[in-house]
Amino acid sequence: MIDIHCHILPGVDDGPLTIEESIVMAREAVKEGIHTIIATPHHRNNKYENSKTTILQKLSILKKEIIKENIPLTILPGQENRIFGEILEDYQKGEILTLNHSDYLFIEFPTSSVPRYAERLLYDIQIEGLTPIIVHPERNKELLENPDILYNLVKNGALTQVTAASVAGYFGKSIKKFSTQLLEHNLTHFVASDAHNTHNRTFKLNEAYELIARDIGQDYRNILLENSEKVSLGEKVYSEIPQLIKKKKFLGIF
Secondary structure (H helix, E strand, O other): OEEEEEOOOOOOOOOOOOHHHHHHHHHHHHHHOOOEEEEOOEEOOOOOOOOHHHHHHHHHHHHHHHHHOOOOOEEEEOOEEEOOOOHHHHHHOOOOOOHHHOOEEEEEOOOOOOOOOHHHHHHHHHHOOOEEEEEOHHHOHHHHHOOHHHHHHHHOOOEEEEEHHHHOOOOOHHHHHHHHHHHHOOOOOEEEOOEOOOOOOOOOHHHHHHHHHHHOOHHHHHHHHHHHHHHHHOOOOOOOOOOOOOOOOOOOOO
């Protein structure tokens, strides 16, 4: 398996503090069946700043240690960018890192809202020749309450990635249900771990993929696996026409 979203670099964000903790995560990933990870530290999320240069330097150190420890895991460069108005200017200045130097760019929304300028910025990102991937939309409060917003973004060319732990129910029933709806309505294109450690924010990829195969279908599981591989290679991913999530109306006597 390939995990396209993981906080495995040490000492850069709320992932592992030390390289020793990163090595523990690497071993756990291999046990999970993961052979490739895209390391995606937080950037510009009001707490952490990790520019392209910083990430590549830290990645080089970790890769050497993983080879030294004889761990069969490939780690590729990436970045989890909190959405901000000047992201394209920073990209042009060489401060923004795409997923393994491809045309795919991670975009994170604030936890509780979607900025009003998001639609226009995601459009501008595509005009630049990049494909935005909205990370963990299932954990965004505004999207949970109004999934039509996400539908419009996906219809207009954005891709999305749900978290394995969300699919498996570790973030609660409502987020699990919304994750399933996103999968069923062609509103997401990847499953990734967003792992931060090996205790309370670990991989859960196998568990998520097993649930998807059982509840939606083995073919759909395989497509998601292939999409992660395609992103790591910079190839075009598979996407179906998105569908609106219809809210159920409950009839009662008042």
